[in-house]
Amino acid sequence: MPERLPNEKNMFDGLSAEQKQQLYDRAADFFSDNKRQLFDRLVQNRTRHIAVVLENIYQSHNASAVLRSCDCFGVQDVHVVEDRNPFNPAGDVAVGSSKWVDYYKHADIEAAYAHLRSKGYRIVATLPHEKDTMITELPIDQPTALVFGTELTGLSEKAVELADAYVKIPMYGFTESFNISVCAALSLFYLTEKMRASDIKWRLSDEEQTTLKLFWAMQAIRDGEKVVEKLKDEMTS
Numbered sequence: 001m002p003e004r005l006p007n008e009k010n011m012f013d014g015l016s017a018e019q020k021q022q023l024y025d026r027a028a029d030f031f032s033d034n035k036r037q038l039f040d041r042l043v044q045n046r047t048r049h050i051a052v053v054l055e056n057i058y059q060s061h062n063a064s065a066v067l068r069s070c071d072c073f074g075v076q077d078v079h080v081v082e083d084r085n086p087f088n089p090a091g092d093v094a095v096g097s098s099k100w101v102d103y104y105k106h107a108d109i110e111a112a113y114a115h116l117r118s119k120g121y122r123i124v125a126t127l128p129h130e131k132d133t134m135i136t137e138l139p140i141d142q143p144t145a146l147v148f149g150t151e152l153t154g155l156s157e158k159a160v161e162l163a164d165a166y167v168k169i170p171m172y173g174f175t176e177s178f179n180i181s182v183c184a185a186l187s188l189f190y191l192t193e194k195m196r197a198s199d200i201k202w203r204l205s206d207e208e209q210t211t212l213k214l215f216w217a218m219q220a221i222r223d224g225e226k227v228v229e230k231l232k233d234e235m236t237s
Helices: 015-030 033-043 060-072 109-117 157-161 180-196 207-219 224-236
Strands: 004-007 050-055 077-081 102-106 121-126 144-148 165-168
Touching: 015 033, 015 207, 015 224, 033 077, 033 207, 050 109, 050 180, 060 077, 077 109, 102 109, 109 121, 109 157, 121 180, 144 180, 207 224
Parallel strands: 050 077, 050 144, 077 102, 121 144, 121 165
Antiparallel strands: 004 102
């Protein structure tokens, strides 16, 4: 199993959907109505139908920019492979976005792909390839994980070899590639717009939304994890 970051465990495992809702209602007393309304609005546009995989991104500002794009486009899950370069988002670029998305650390690309396939994802590598498709034409009928590689050398041979499909972004200039953060932003824009215009059931379930709002609540409350843990203990004791 991947390691979930920054929360090492899901403290809400074992709670029923009703208990999670009750716990969130109690936690919401610790922050403003405006914040609660914001959470209710934003969670409606969160998705796991599209996910992002980052393989050995070594420049912190690029990692942070990708997290920021994920948050902006409502993509909730980021999967990190750091068997060569540590994943270290820069706070000044992420502008707090790392608090609102879920990211998971995998031992290597094979482990990341295996985990995603077990969840029903199609693995799509972002690079020019003899079998590539323009990103505007990529089918999104099933959950899709976009894979982005390191800045200088791109994706590893394994990441390319084991992918299910390949996409490229239309380009009309002399430069042969986009910066990784730009590539991620453009890719997410194309696919999330296509997804939202479709009949695909891309939204989180009601229980997933409540669970996510609980994690957000811990970010919004001072010492939020301790507060929510105490509320949970009081509710379940």
